[in-house]
Amino acid sequence: MKELKERIVKEGLVIPPNILKVGSFLNLQVDPVLMEQIGEDFANHFAGKGVTKVVTIESSGIAPALMAAKAMRVPLVILKKKPSKILNSNLYQTEVTSFTTQTSYELTLSAEYINENDHVLIIDDFLADGEAATGAIRLMRMAHATVAGIGILIEKSFQPGHDKLVAQGFDVYSQARIASMDKKNGVHFVEE
Amino acid sequence: MKELKERIVKEGLVIPPNILKVGSFLNLQVDPVLMEQIGEDFANHFAGKGVTKVVTIESSGIAPALMAAKAMRVPLVILKKKPSKILNSNLYQTEVTSFTTQTSYELTLSAEYINENDHVLIIDDFLADGEAATGAIRLMRMAHATVAGIGILIEKSFQPGHDKLVAQGFDVYSQARIASMDKKNGVHFVEE
Numbered sequence: 001m002k003e004l005k006e007r008i009v010k011e012g013l014v015i016p017p018n019i020l021k022v023g024s025f026l027n028l029q030v031d032p033v034l035m036e037q038i039g040e041d042f043a044n045h046f047a048g049k050g051v052t053k054v055v056t057i058e059s060s061g062i063a064p065a066l067m068a069a070k071a072m073r074v075p076l077v078i079l080k081k082k083p084s085k086i087l088n089s090n091l092y093q094t095e096v097t098s099f100t101t102q103t104s105y106e107l108t109l110s111a112e113y114i115n116e117n118d119h120v121l122i123i124d125d126f127l128a129d130g131e132a133a134t135g136a137i138r139l140m141r142m143a144h145a146t147v148a149g150i151g152i153l154i155e156k157s158f159q160p161g162h163d164k165l166v167a168q169g170f171d172v173y174s175q176a177r178i179a180s181m182d183k184k185n186g187v188h189f190v191e192e
Numbered sequence: 193m194k195e196l197k198e199r200i201v202k203e204g205l206v207i208p209p210n211i212l213k214v215g216s217f218l219n220l221q222v223d224p225v226l227m228e229q230i231g232e233d234f235a236n237h238f239a240g241k242g243v244t245k246v247v248t249i250e251s252s253g254i255a256p257a258l259m260a261a262k263a264m265r266v267p268l269v270i271l272k273k274k275p276s277k278i279l280n281s282n283l284y285q286t287e288v289t290s291f292t293t294q295t296s297y298e299l300t301l302s303a304e305y306i307n308e309n310d311h312v313l314i315i316d317d318f319l320a321d322g323e324a325a326t327g328a329i330r331l332m333r334m335a336h337a338t339v340a341g342i343g344i345l346i347e348k349s350f351q352p353g354h355d356k357l358v359a360q361g362f363d364v365y366s367q368a369r370i371a372s373m374d375k376k377n378g379v380h381f382v383e384e
Contacts, residue, residue, distance in 0.1 A: 029245075029269050029305045030254075032262035059251035059270070062222075063258050070224035077221050078251070113221045 001041050001175035014181045030063045039067025042151045045173045049148045051121045053077050065123040077113045081105040092142040096135035107135040116144035127152040130161025157190050193233050193367035206373045222255045231259025234343045237365045241340045243313045257315040269305045273297040284334040288327035299327040308336035319344040322353025349382050
């Protein structure tokens with residue numbers, strides 16, 4: 001997606017080895033105009049797939065996912081990150097370990113908002129090792145819902161997440177696919 | 193604001209003594225259509241006030257604040273909740289204690305996104321004792337910004353937050369002002 005790639009090139013900050021900071025338009029400050037374009041792009045890509053709900057992970061996924069849900073005219077469901085397991089029959093939980101930070105959290109879905117009639121689009125800001133997306137997929141299985149697709153804003157294509165998800169048969173659409181990045185040469189996208 | 197009050201009456205769940213759960217359209221599942229109406233209502237109320245940025249607190253404030261920022265054509269800045277103080281000259285931090293849960297966190301602003309030229313609209317989902325809003329105001333002072341107003345979705349008017357903020361001279365606009373609520377009789381709004 002052209003507008004997103006342009007903003008990454010213009011404002012993204014590469015921090016070795018593998019961190020890309022996009023705080024100026026996505027993670028700390030949010031550009032609502034760009035978010036609306038991103039939401040419409042997801043809606044176009046996943047049009048006709050029968051999506052009943054958009055699902056995202058707090059908190060950086062919320063802005064783009066809200067705009068996708070608006071464009072698709074479906075509700076947004078937010079998966080919460082909890083520090084530890086909560087015993088509650090109305091919650092589905094699964095542990096997610098971040099490779100980047102080596103920390104774990106319990107990804108949590110309130111059972112009443114997703115059920116077996118749902119065909120969900122999972123949206124997240126970054127895809128690297130695929131741990132968060134895989135956790136979200138596990139929660140959808142616990143709720144007996146099906147996954148219509150996975151929409152990602154920024155994919156680090158040199159990390160294994162994309163291939164792992166595609167190998168499981170998921171429709172993964174990433175708006176900006178980064179082939180390589182370093183502080184000196186900046187960001188290079190996958191040729192498409 | 194009529195649409196929000198109707199949804200609170202229809203879907204809000206009162207949990208004694210003072211909790212109102214609105215997970216079905218705001219905190220766990222988000223209705224993008226309602227969020228857009230909420231954003232436009234804030235934009236109408238604060239039109240002509242010279243707002244340069246909307247500021248909110250992760251994560252339940254993000255959806256309505258993003259729609260307000262979109263309607264006002266300004267960026268959104270997200271204040272993050274950190275478990276403990278971080279030593280970093282690019283961050284402003286202030287401790288906020290929640291009266292409801294008796295827990296504390298460090299409310300955190302990345303210094304580069306707010307400065308002395310900013311006149312901000314602070315948006316949050318709930319106003320009860322005013323602790324979170326007061327923390328956000330402290331961060332705006334640290335950044336030498338001024339506060340154009342405080343926009344709240346749901347105010348528990350029987351708690352002291354509203355009066356505390358008004359006594360300090362702030363323009364507080366709450367879309368739904370709850371005069372009283374209990375499990376048996378439901379929610380009653382302040383007559384306006």
